Amino acid sequence: MTRQIQRRIPKKLILYNREVSIEPLVDKGPEPDRPAHQPLHLKTYLMILVMVLAGPVGNIFLGMGMKSVSPVTFWPPAQLIHSGMRVFVSLPIWLGILSLITFFVAYMLVLSWADYSFVQPVSSVAYGVVALLGWLVLGEKVSALRWAGIAVICLGVFVVSRTGAQTTGAQATSRPTGGNG
Amino acid sequence: MLNFILFTTIVAAGTGGELCVSRAMKNVGEAKSFHPAEIATVVLRAIREPWMWAGVAMMASAFFALLGALSMYNVSFVVPVTALSYVAGAFGGAAFLGERVTARRWIGVALVTIGVTLVFFGKS
Numbered sequence: 559m560t561r562q563i564q565r566r567i568p569k570k571l572i573l574y575n576r577e578v579s580i581e582p583l584v585d586k587g588p589e590p591d592r593p594a595h596q597p598l599h600l601k602t603y604l605m606i607l608v609m610v611l612a613g614p615v616g617n618i619f620l621g622m623g624m625k626s627v628s629p630v631t632f633w634p635p636a637q638l639i640h641s642g643m644r645v646f647v648s649l650p651i652w653l654g655i656l657s658l659i660t661f662f663v664a665y666m667l668v669l670s671w672a673d674y675s676f677v678q679p680v681s682s683v684a685y686g687v688v689a690l691l692g693w694l695v696l697g698e699k700v701s702a703l704r705w706a707g708i709a710v711i712c713l714g715v716f717v718v719s720r721t722g723a724q725t726t727g728a729q730a731t732s733r734p735t736g737g738n739g
Numbered sequence: 740m741l742n743f744i745l746f747t748t749i750v751a752a753g754t755g756g757e758l759c760v761s762r763a764m765k766n767v768g769e770a771k772s773f774h775p776a777e778i779a780t781v782v783l784r785a786i787r788e789p790w791m792w793a794g795v796a797m798m799a800s801a802f803f804a805l806l807g808a809l810s811m812y813n814v815s816f817v818v819p820v821t822a823l824s825y826v827a828g829a830f831g832g833a834a835f836l837g838e839r840v841t842a843r844r845w846i847g848v849a850l851v852t853i854g855v856t857l858v859f860f861g862k863s
Contacts, residue, residue, distance in 0.1 A: 614818075617809075617814055617817075617818050618814055620805070620806060620809050620814075621809045621813070621814035621817070624806055624809040624810040625809075625810070627810060629810070630807060630810040630811075632741065632807070645806060651806075682822075685818060685819050685822060688814060688815060688818045689815040689818075689819070692813060692814040692815035693815065696813070696814060698813040698814065698815045698816075699813075700815050700861075701861040701862075702861070703857055703858075703860060703861030704815065704816070704819070704857070704858050704861030705861075706857050706861070707819060707853075707854045707855065707856070707857030707858035707859075707860075707861055708819050708854065708858060709854070710850055710851075710853050710854030710857060711819055711822045711851050711854030711855060711858070712854075713850050713854070714822075714825070714847045714848065714849070714850030714851035714852075714853070714854055715822070715825060715847065716847070717843065717844075717846055717847030717850055718825055718829075718844050718847030718848060718851070719847075720843065720847075
């Protein structure tokens, strides 16, 4: 019974991810055969979810904070320092920084489990999320042209990431375990 | 003019900072485990790397430029424009790291550029 399940899960992963590699989804630990595929797989997707939410949320908070501080005057240095102080004591800015740190930790964790070429296209979803949140939370007007632009950017990131992860030195025949990204 | 400086700083300093940090981390070597002692050793080695400091300084500049841009423009405009870092990354990788950028990757880079252009003209 358990053996059956173990055999089924990786197969599903191949089907799902057949053109990239099975590597991002399987265990990268020292014992690749230990029956822990499912939890790791879940953990990776959970972290990717954290990534594509925390990043945009952080940017939204920063935007919110900067809008509340604006107008920021750049030139007379005294004015810039004054604006800087107001930014420094703004709560949304610190919430934004906290969110971005969360994003960064999740990004690092995901990169340690999965290939960069797998993480990169998935994380480009964040461009869509940020526009969506900007529209819903901040009430920004996002024109159709801008939505189209964001879609093309995601497509571009997808195409970039489908090229070989390593082009320097000897061609990487063995799947890198994350260190080459 | 100011917006041009801000966006250039976000993209160039951001990408440059990442390149510096990744170079520093290559010198430091990989962390073999997640034990606190091991992580502390890696961090201690990392802060002695000049490349690390250069990278952190550039990334900090990029962050402040981002704040500056966000004070003037919508988030849904600023963030997509920062995708130009993929373009900078391709050129930077080719110029400084000797990476071979394949035709396919250039196509992707071109698509990102087209997307950013659309976002730019879709400025409402």
